[in-house]
Amino acid sequence: MLPRLFTPVALAAALLAPSLVLASEPESPTAPPADNPQPWYRPRHVVLQTAGGLGMISAGAGYTYFNDKVDTDILLGYVPKKYAGSTLTLASAKFLYSPFTIRFSDKWQLKPVSVGAYFSYTHGTLNDEERGQYTRDYYWFSSDTRYGPLAGGRITYVRPAKANGRPRNVSLYYDLSSNDLYLHSYLTNTKGLSLGQILVLGLGVKADF
């Protein structure tokens, strides 16, 4: 199992490394306020994640609103054939609300609770429904569209802001999720299944830019 995990972990480590190297450098003076506001559509951060049902590795970008309390991330994920029977590409959207921020120091912040939901579409499944293959409602579920709740947290390392005032923070996060079908299985079998069996863990890193 470890070699399979190592790649995403190494990637996460590589993305994080520059911030850790910079940690020992003297802090730059307070950045001047941004005089050129960024266009609204410019993403606020990039994201790299492993697992969470959204790919062996998934990468994307995201937006933050409402005083840094709400995040929307758009991810593109990849699962190699040897882990799922065919090469899968997943397009996902995550929505997270983090009501609290704990500031330990100038450099470290914690968002202990994030709750939200995700939606994902999987491209590349082998026996995907073809027109006319099934009568109407033969299967009541989709084989490639999943959605479900998320909950997690994140720890942020505050790096000196850019010259234009934009933050360059780096966060590590985790989230626990489940999908509509796992939840349906659990809710109809609360004796025969445990909640732990339907939970999925995702780990990732977010970098503001």
Added chain:
Amino acid sequence: MLQALRSRTHSSLLLLAAAFSISSCDLLEFSPNDYRAPADERDLTAKNLDKLRQLPLPAGDTLRFVFTGDSQRYYDDADDLVASVNQQPGISFLIVAGDISDFGFAKEMRWVNEKLRKLKVPYVTVIGNHDSVGNGREAYQEIFGPLNYSFIYGDTKFIMTDTNGREYNFDGHIPSMPWVNQQLADLQGARRQIMITHVPPQDEDFDPAVRAPYVQALREAKNLVFEMNGHRHSSSVTQPYNDGVWYVNSDAFSERRYMVVSVWGDKQFRVKQIKF
């Protein structure tokens, strides 16, 4: 920990340690189609047949087995079924006639195995239409094994075949008649044979182009005790084609009934229904 994160070496070690502690569990799922599983939860057909070989049936003895189908998403009922089957005396193994999973996910197949591995006897399965959805066929092969296989136990040859024609868009190849004919033609030393599938030939999910040759092959097969199915969630023992061939349809786990099937002689049998 915060101090450690300040150093690059320490942080790498921390990440590695985290990876070590997490890789041992199932939580890090890449996708619901992710079929990675520990070694003892893969190739279950071969493993169960190995167990069965350890419990040989003396030649000439009556063979008794439990027949059921469609375990799909009935995990509460699976616990009760296992408890009930474990009370049955003199049975050799249990057969699930397809639809082990509901959504074609390996995780569901493993959840069912988690229940059925508590049986005192081994169990074997055949693939159902729900096991074929999405990447389910690949998941089934990873967790259980081949889609078409046969084995001999005591004096009986069991032939397990994928008949989920609709899942292949009725391409004319399911069930695979060359394979079925070859299997039915050679008893390989057994005295009688039994065909086990998920979708019965009289069902609209069976490929209509293959129905006639399949039914005919069964009619002509030597010492065929019966053909057994799941899929319909209702039990029956009938001759739908009035050709002397018995078709036995199982209950689903949801019906909270299973069959204890006894087989002896050239092709004698008795079916007893058990409520649990």
